[in-house]
Amino acid sequence: MSRPDADDEASTPTMTRPTVLVSDADWRPSGIDELEPAAWRALYHEGNTAVVAGPGAGKSEFLAQKAAYLLQTGRCPWPQRILAISFKRDAAANLRRRVAARVPEHADRFVSMTFDAFTKGLVDRFASALPDSWRMPHGYEISYASERQVEAFLSDIIPSAPGSIRLQVAQLHASRFIADTVGSWELPVTVPAAGPDDAAAYAALQWWRLRSFGRGPARVDFVMLNRLAELLVRCVPKLRQALRITYPYVFVDEFQDTTSAQFSFLVSVFAGGPTATAVGDSKQRIMGWAGALPKALERFAEAFDATTYPLTWNFRSTKALVDVQHVIATRLDPNAVPVMAKADDDIDGNPAEVWTFSSLDREAAVIADWIAGDIAASGRAPADFALLARQKIADFESRFRAQLSRHGINVRNDDALVATMRLQDLLKHEITRLLLGLLRLADQPRGLPKVWHEVLATLTRIHGAEGDNIVQRRIGDDLSTSIVGLRAWLRAHPPERTAGDDVASFLLGLLDMAALRRYVKSATPGEQLHLVTDAFQARLATVISASAKWTDVADQFECSDAVVLLTAHRAKGLEYHTVFFLGLDDQQWWAHDRDPIESTSTFFVGLSRAAQRIIFTTTSPYARHGRIAEFFAMLDDAGVPEINRNWDPGMESLESMTEISATPFRRLRQSGRRA
Incomplete structure (x- = not known):
């Protein structure tokens, strides 16, 4: 088949x-x-x-x-x-x-x-095998409904709902309708002529009739595609x-x-x-x-x-941090199993602290000075440090960028929007890595075997040639030829005299665009190639004019040697030597009351990104007794000291700051208090 x-x-x-x-x-x-x-x-x-x-x-x-x-x-x-x-x-x-x-x-x-x-691949390949009632004769387009559109839809169907279920239909929540109601409804083999007498099934069917049963292409999202794929297999x-x-x-x-x-x-x-x-x-x-x-x-x-x-x-965090994590873990799951730390300590002083500041400006200045001092003392790289927040990362960027630049340290905001993509998504995208790989291989002919293998592997997947040694050899030969041509073009077009659009166009011209579009469409449903290439061009335009060499262009594009600024959600799956968890206050955690469990899980995810040190910060004098008072209570239970950092950073050396802040945590640990 x-x-x-x-x-x-x-x-x-x-x-x-x-x-x-x-x-x-x-x-x-x-x-x-x-x-x-x-x-x-x-x-x-x-x-x-x-x-x-x-x-x-x-x-x-x-x-x-x-x-x-x-x-x-x-x-x-x-x-x-x-x-x-x-x-x-x-x-x-x-x-x-x-x-x-x-x-x-x-x-x-x-x-x-x-x-x-x-699931999208199944629907695309076998849609003709769907039951007649669910086939989409005019095809479909990916379309996401806003919460406001869902609210309007629910308001429209309430008057026509059977009287016995009208109240239940009115009680459906727009914010959860797609995930919970549409996502939970098992599509019947034959679309019922009459509306079901169950409120959720009735509303889901009306949604399908509105979005998929019209004359033009069906408007579906991935929840609906999932339901079609399940029906197809069934x-x-x-x-x-x-x-x-x-x-x-x-x-x-x-x-x-x-x-x-x-x-x-x-x-x-x-x-x-x-x-x-x-x-x-x-x-x-x-x-x-x-x-x-x-x-x-x-x-x-x-x-x-x-x-x-x-x-x-736990292969990431030290014992002291694992102990802190366990306190929060038991709040989420009272039966949480104690974890054994397998990472060794490599710092002096407290592994966890809460720092309080009188203003956002002082917060950025003190933290920037501290990071610069730690880098100078330890030899660590800027990328070993992360600045995390629950949300509103843009509120922190300008201050930290300005303060860290005083020390010659870059900041990369992974949540920043580049064209229509977030920077983190752009930098991790397979097509971005492919284009940057081509640029690096052409600029530096030797010494990049990992880049060569990654580029070749991506091209192999794009052409569907994995396992076909003959085609793979041809792709490798074509890659060598393309790199030679690109190298000559780069020599004739120095960065300071070349537009980012021209570079992107030349790079894309080396590739089979038809195969590339097919691959992106299949590997990333709902995403089109031009969204990636537009973001690539936009990012290139911001870095090319300030670069003297093509190596600098690629380095500035990736900005890998930088302190990272990102949300706790975007940090999931990542790890850093030292994490500053910014904004422990009601403003950042304004939605905590809506779902305290999920909010606490987000807090847990953020703090567990740290391998050696986690520092929580707040500029609110009321945070300890506000909406997230329970966070402070958990940190107190874990023996995490609170340090007032409102002195003039120039008045104290890094060593004395570390010594002062280390004492409370050590006292708690030495007294036998278990975190």
């Missing part, structure tokens, strides 16, 4: 069949020293597995090692594949790169994609069978973010079939506003009859 998903690269006959397999007794992890005992048990477990893994436990690394084990031992036999589903594009790409680095000979049999890419048993044969093993990362629609799809397609492994941490459930299910891992364990394995090692 045809490829069952949009990211499937090569047809089976062209795949390279490995000739040597490893026995269970001889298999060892690749790229790491060891796995914790619970991870070994979860890796060897032959049934469905739920892995509960907190911050720093190495969730992605565990999945990469399990993939290597299944592929190298032949438990996933050739030519079958492993399907890995992530919720973010960069997470899917990261997992794919990890597996390729550990078992390159099997990389073409590890398919890593987002949930949306998988109605076409041969398709479900083909998916289960192709993918005898299925991984789902960050399972705590699973929505109702996604969960029911997984159950419909894979329950009772492939061996499934779900990895997640309910304490890091920060996507409830987008429909993430409560207790998703528990529901997975029940639906898939899975064995649960808690991972209890």
Whole structure:
């Protein structure tokens, strides 16, 4: 049959069949020293597995090692594949790169994609097999409804709803309607002629009639595509069978973010079939506003009859920080298992503090001076430091940029909008990495083997040539030729005399644009190539004029040697040596009362990004007794001292500041108080 998903690269006959397999007794992890005992048990477990893994436990690394084990031992036999589903594009790409680095000979049999890419690919390929009532004869377009549009829709359908359910329809919330109501409704094989007598089903059906049953293209979002994909697999048993044969093993990362629609799809397609492994941490459930299910891992364990394995090692944070994290973890889950820190201390002074300031200006000045002093004393890089906030990152940027620039330190705002993309998304995008890789290879002919391999791997995926050695050789030859031509063009066009648009146009001219558009459309549903290239050009325009060499252009574009400014949501999955968690006040956490659990989870995610040191800051004298008083209470319970930093930074040396602030935490720890 045809490829069952949009990211499937090569047809089976062209795949390279490995000739040597490893026995269970001889298999060892690749790229790491060891796995914790619970991870070994979860890796060897032959049934469905739920892995509960907190911050720093190495969730992605565990999945990469399990993939290597299944592929190298032949438990996933050739030519079958492993399907890995992530919720973010960069997470899917990261997992794919990890597996390729550990078992390159099997990389073409590890398919890593987002949930949306998988379900959209099914609908795009097999839409003609949908029941007649649900086919979209005029095609569809991706369209997201605003909360105001949903409110108007609900107001319109209330008067015509059956009297017996009218009140329940009126009680539906616009903010949760798409995720909860549309996402939870299992599409019937035949669209009912009369409205259902259940309020949620009635409203969902009216939504489908409005958005999908008109004369023009259907207007659908990814929740609706998910529902169509579930109906498709449910109605076409041969398709479900083909998916289960192709993918005898299925991984789902960050399972705590699973929505109702996604969960029911997984159950419909894979329950009772492939061996499934779900990895997640309910304490890091920060996507409830987008429909993430409560207790998703528990529901997975029940639906898939899975064995649960808690991972209890933290490879990121030191013991002092793990102790602080555990206090907050037990507020989110009273049964949270204590975690063993595997990272060694490399700092003097307190690993956690609350700093109070009289103003935002003083906050930025003191922190900038402190970072500069720590870099000078330790040799750490600016990228080892992160400035996190709950939201409104732009409110902090100008002050910190100005203060850090006094020390020659750059700031990168990962939340900044570049054309229509956030900078973090642009920098991580596969096409951005491809274009920058071409630029670097042309500017620096030698010494960049990793860049060469990454560019070649991306081009291989774009052309669907993974596993086809002949096509891969041709792509490599074409790449060498393109780099030679690009090198000559760069020499003739120095940065100070070249427009960013011209550079982007020349780079794109080296590529097969038709293949590139197809790849972006399939790998990133709802995203069009021009959105990425427009953002790439916009970013290039901001850095090219200030650069004397093309290497400088690429460096300034990535701005990797900078203190990072980002939200706690965007920091998820990342780690930094020292984290400043800014804005511990009612202004930043204004929505805390709406959902204290999810707000506390966001707080937990932010503080757990730190490997060695976490510093919370506030400029509000009322914060301790305001909306987030419970945050301060938790930090007090963890023995985190509060330090007034309102003296003149020029009056104290870095050493004396460290000595003063270190005393309270050490006293608490020495007194036996457990964080």
